[in-house]
Amino acid sequence: MRIDIVERLDELSAEGPGADSESDSRPGTGSSSSPALSSEVILHLAFEGGQEGIPGLNVEPTPSAAALGRTSLLYGAPGQRHAAIVGLGSAHALNAERLRRAAGSAARAVGREGYKAAAVDLGPAVDGLGAEVGVQAWLEGWMLGSYRFDAYKKETGRKSAVSSLRLLVDPSIRDAAIEWVKKAQHRAESTMLARDWCNEPANVMTPERLVDEIQQRFADLPDVHVRVYRGNDLAAHGMNGLLAVSQGSRHAPALVELIYASDPSQPLVALVGKGMTFDMGGMNVKTGRDLSEARFDMGGACAVAGALDLLARSGAAVNVAALIAVADNVPGSGALLPSSIVRYPNGLTVQVGNTDAEGRLILADALLHAQRLGAAEIMDIATLTGSVGHALGLRVAGVWGDLSITEALRDCGETCGDRVWPMPLIDDDEELLRSDYADLNNISSSSYGGACAAALFLRRFVGEDVRWAHIDMANTVQAPSDRGYETVGATGFGVRLLADYLQRIRA
Structure with a gap:
């Protein structure tokens, strides 16, 4: 899997996908009516009880969408970037393990929908846990959650696996984040x-x-x-x-x-x-x-x-x-x-x-x-x-x-x-x-x-x-x-x- 550290994600369309296009993509459910897919989905992390909404989207996550481990896909009009809300549960309860779980569930959810690439703004996680813990926990959970042992299956049962992930970080920690990514990769690969x-x-x-x-x-x-x-x-x-x-x-x-x-x-x-x-x-x-x-x-x-x-x-x-x-x-x-x-x-x-x-x-x-x-x-x-x-x-x-x-x-x-x-x-x-x-x-x-x-x-x-x-x-x-x-x-x-x-x- 290719991992890139970026300082800025391309913005979503100003109008953005609407709340009525929300699709439950928790593991085991999945959408049966996905439109033609964008090559990349932008992941937005959300806490339960958040009142300010999500920058770049004209929707406010519902309490259920912000539940820990839930990933909700938002489909825009043709040509618009696709987005997803990843629930982190309560901000007060956030720790590295809960972030790993959310990342793992999100990786499978977007993989089932056929996306080849994903990008995530880790701001909320970094704010709650610190930059090093947040970056490592997210990537570790994402890689481990993407794992599947299907070497002996003619059909894997998956449309695809996400092969590229971009992590948005503050420019001041970019060099350090590269090392944190390497550490997370070692941990996931050995596991x-x-x-x-x-x-x-x-x-x-x-x-x-x-x-x-x-x-x-x-x-x-x-x-x-x-x-x-x-x-x-x-x-x-x-x-x-x-x-x-x-x-x-x-x-x-x-x-x-x-x-x-x-x-x-x-x-x-x-x-x-x-x-x-x-x-x-x-x-x-x-x-x-x-x-x-x-x-x-x-x-x-x-x-x-x-x-x-x-x-x-x-x-x-x-x-x-x-x-x-x-x-x-x-x-x-x-x-x-x-x-x-x-x-x-x-x-x-x-x-x-x-x-x-x-x-x-x-x-x-x-x-x-x-x-x-x-x-x-x-x-x-x-x-x-x-x-x-x-x-x-x-x-x-x-x-x-x-x-x-x-x-x-x-x-x-x-x-x-x-x-x-x-x-x-x-x-x-x-x-x-x-x-x-x-x-x-x-x-x-x-x-x-x-x-x-x-x-x-x-x-x-x-x-x-x-x-x-x-x-x-x-x-x-x-x-x-x-x-x-x-x-x-x-x-x-x-x-x-x-x-x-x-x-x-x-x-």
């Missing part, structure tokens, strides 16, 4: 990378393919050092969780190690991601009418890779190791069986009570490896349990661990939109992981609090001198429908959250 990988079907995105994609993505970044552990390397490092989980598959497991040490003077922080390219449950086979969503079980891996991609391409001064445990979990003649024992290098033995609780088995490998590398702080992120959604719904992930990390992640999430909520680690509940013949069971003996029990399991693989946090994103990895800047399918959750957190602690 869309995570979406792309996670959305791919299982017959395409195999464990080998994911490893190849990661290697290719970072090949042009000399500051990122990539190492892949496979086969004998996994065995030599005692990564027995990966080896056990993948026994039933024809695809080989791997652990991908990405090191980005642009500032090695800082303590090493490790990001650990679960990369289960398809989770059929192993011998505890999942059942259901449509199991296509099992491909999203690599959401944590995509978040970690996307975060490192964002940090490296932004030139952030950090010291980070990204560790991605890659496998698939399918039944087969040699598959891991319930009751099996997995031995780990820290001396712990684990009874496999349920092969569909495989994520924690491979994360344990990566957590131990992070400590071998000397990580002072570790954050793991995974689509680990369905129960986190029962507790928090579909928009907020759970986070456990060191209170200073969880609180900082919560604050970062409120700003970037990848929201998390701190959850408890209750020591007494460790008895729920008791095994009769091993140190731990990989499944809780209770049908309640599964997400908390999984976090307690992972904690057993982290030394007491290491700061650690665990994010369960099973409920936020995908959007069931288009909403704001999220589009149906993988959300790319965690990319911006992790990158923002790492830059925050550096500051």
Whole structure:
């Protein structure tokens, strides 16, 4: 997408389109009677309760037109420029996240109408949020809201996607705005990378393919050092969780190690991601009418890779190791069986009570490896349990661990939109992981609090001198429908959250 910074937009016709030509273009509706289209639509931002009208238009937005996330197209006479009103809701409630949502909805609305180009006066947003926040939030939301995974469709279902966007800014901030645009583009592109990988079907995105994609993505970044552990390397490092989980598959497991040490003077922080390219449950086979969503079980891996991609391409001064445990979990003649024992290098033995609780088995490998590398702080992120959604719904992930990390992640999430909520680690509940013949069971003996029990399991693989946090994103990895800047399918959750957190602690 081409992005241009301009100091002046061509004015609309003096007469302008009338209010009676308003067409509701919220996502899911769309106009069925659009006139011949202008090549560009001018977007005007509007707040609820605004009394002064919109410069350049002879209409005043109705309260419904100014509602957050609503985009109303105004069609002029032949030859006149087309316009749209983008609702921002209450001026007092405006923040970066609400602006991102409005931009994402607007991008899809005008794209559905077939416009090739759009221009927007960000004045109202800049006035409310500040220039840097306003420019970045709008563009980030616009790009993410324009995203669509339709590579395998003969017909995309869209008339077009907007390929050019002009941003009107004050001349005094033009040079700075160019840098803000670059930053927003990096953030959106790394998030869309995570979406792309996670959305791919299982017959395409195999464990080998994911490893190849990661290697290719970072090949042009000399500051990122990539190492892949496979086969004998996994065995030599005692990564027995990966080896056990993948026994039933024809695809080989791997652990991908990405090191980005642009500032090695800082303590090493490790990001650990679960990369289960398809989770059929192993011998505890999942059942259901449509199991296509099992491909999203690599959401944590995509978040970690996307975060490192964002940090490296932004030139952030950090010291980070990204560790991605890659496998698939399918039944087969040699598959891991319930009751099996997995031995780990820290001396712990684990009874496999349920092969569909495989994520924690491979994360344990990566957590131990992070400590071998000397990580002072570790954050793991995974689509680990369905129960986190029962507790928090579909928009907020759970986070456990060191209170200073969880609180900082919560604050970062409120700003970037990848929201998390701190959850408890209750020591007494460790008895729920008791095994009769091993140190731990990989499944809780209770049908309640599964997400908390999984976090307690992972904690057993982290030394007491290491700061650690665990994010369960099973409920936020995908959007069931288009909403704001999220589009149906993988959300790319965690990319911006992790990158923002790492830059925050550096500051």
